[in-house]
Amino acid sequence: MTGAWSRLVGMAGVGCDPSSNRNASRERALDVILLGAIVATVFFLPLSEGLKNLSYSIALACYLGALRRFTRSEWSIPPVGAAFLLFLCVAVLSAATSAFPWKAFSGVWEMFRYTSFFFIVRQGIRRSAQVVAVLWAAVAGIGVAATVVLYQHVTSEVERFSMLSLGGKNGAAEYVVMMLALMIGMFAEHEGSRRARFSLGIIIGASLIVLGVSNARTMWGGFLAVTILLWCRRRSWVLVAAVGIFLAAVAGMVLVRPDVSQRTMALARAETYVDLSERQEIWQGAIRMWRDHPWLGSGPRTFKLNDDLALDVNRLRYGIPERAGQAHNMWLQTAAEMGTIGAIALAIWIAAVADLLLRGRTRFRGWPLGVVWVGAAGSLLTILIAGVTEPGIGYEHSMLISGLLGMMVRADEAAWRSSQPSSAPGPLS
Numbered sequence: 001m002t003g004a005w006s007r008l009v010g011m012a013g014v015g016c017d018p019s020s021n022r023n024a025s026r027e028r029a030l031d032v033i034l035l036g037a038i039v040a041t042v043f044f045l046p047l048s049e050g051l052k053n054l055s056y057s058i059a060l061a062c063y064l065g066a067l068r069r070f071t072r073s074e075w076s077i078p079p080v081g082a083a084f085l086l087f088l089c090v091a092v093l094s095a096a097t098s099a100f101p102w103k104a105f106s107g108v109w110e111m112f113r114y115t116s117f118f119f120i121v122r123q124g125i126r127r128s129a130q131v132v133a134v135l136w137a138a139v140a141g142i143g144v145a146a147t148v149v150l151y152q153h154v155t156s157e158v159e160r161f162s163m164l165s166l167g168g169k170n171g172a173a174e175y176v177v178m179m180l181a182l183m184i185g186m187f188a189e190h191e192g193s194r195r196a197r198f199s200l201g202i203i204i205g206a207s208l209i210v211l212g213v214s215n216a217r218t219m220w221g222g223f224l225a226v227t228i229l230l231w232c233r234r235r236s237w238v239l240v241a242a243v244g245i246f247l248a249a250v251a252g253m254v255l256v257r258p259d260v261s262q263r264t265m266a267l268a269r270a271e272t273y274v275d276l277s278e279r280q281e282i283w284q285g286a287i288r289m290w291r292d293h294p295w296l297g298s299g300p301r302t303f304k305l306n307d308d309l310a311l312d313v314n315r316l317r318y319g320i321p322e323r324a325g326q327a328h329n330m331w332l333q334t335a336a337e338m339g340t341i342g343a344i345a346l347a348i349w350i351a352a353v354a355d356l357l358l359r360g361r362t363r364f365r366g367w368p369l370g371v372v373w374v375g376a377a378g379s380l381l382t383i384l385i386a387g388v389t390e391p392g393i394g395y396e397h398s399m400l401i402s403g404l405l406g407m408m409v410r411a412d413e414a415a416w417r418s419s420q421p422s423s424a425p426g427p428l429s
Helices: 002-011 022-044 049-065 079-096 101-124 128-155 169-188 194-214 217-233 237-256 258-268 277-292 313-318 330-359 369-386 395-417
Strands: none
Touching: 022 049, 022 101, 022 128, 022 395, 049 101, 049 395, 079 101, 079 330, 079 395, 101 395, 128 169, 128 194, 128 369, 128 395, 169 194, 169 217, 169 237, 169 369, 169 395, 194 217, 194 237, 217 237, 217 369, 277 313, 277 330, 330 369, 330 395, 369 395
């Protein structure tokens, strides 16, 4: 236990000078706890809602405790951070005007979590060794989650796909694709010991099988799109192997699971892509909701409530199917819940992230910052593709990408302060 604490202290970049005063000791301890809480939060994202919230709360408390030590540059707000805050402010305004404020402010809290996590990571992750710790924590988390899911499918008859804190197939598959972008990037960099690379390869393989088992066809396409992005970034046999494992997993599920076979075979028929059936009704209902609340929407996370006749008998006119708890489209979901202003704020956030990624595509290369870039770029692409049929943003997905963006911004700021050439960002600080 003492050795683990010493390693964590070392990654935090602090010493154990016995002559240091009490305030300095407290600050060092705060930095160590902050780093540990960030690592724990990332690890528990796909595993446990309760442990994720506990770790995040500790990280937030440490971040607030360190505010007085911020330098002038750390008080500045980067463009991506400003976009996060803009989206959060619109959410607050939307909740304040909502007919269901109790539910809407719970949605605001969710947005506050991933917005604040961006700033927490930006402050708490300062060195390359710390970046590596966060990356491996994310890998370990998805590795445990994938193992549990596969064990359940092998040992019992699972009627409906579910993945611990990630929930149903679509949300789980979206997170898995985001993590696959990150892990394939790690493997392609040829970093770490042979044992570490072997473990990483096993987790990648397990995640690919989970993606096939999920039967989330939109995210199957999302994975192939991410693979093309990674191939353009770095042509590696790892990508060919990953696609091969994924296709083998899908083929295997087609042979043993009738439901997977039926949905997969449907991809060969043209009507699959034009027959929207129930989803079209949901989209039309979302548009009616947006027209009723054109500027600030009905409030974050209130989509389902707006079709509950027990709350408002007039809501029947939206015509949303009873089982629909969300708009099945990121833009329509945002427009219905946060109005036109919310949709514009979302577009600004996407533009700010895309700008950061485009500016850093040549600057962030190698281990580990090049992997962070790959993970963030793959995550944004995944969110945009998932957003065609799902809300796309929120929950664990947004906390993952906000953490990656926090590390990118910190490295970008460190490179600028040290006046290093754009082709080599060097250490974070």
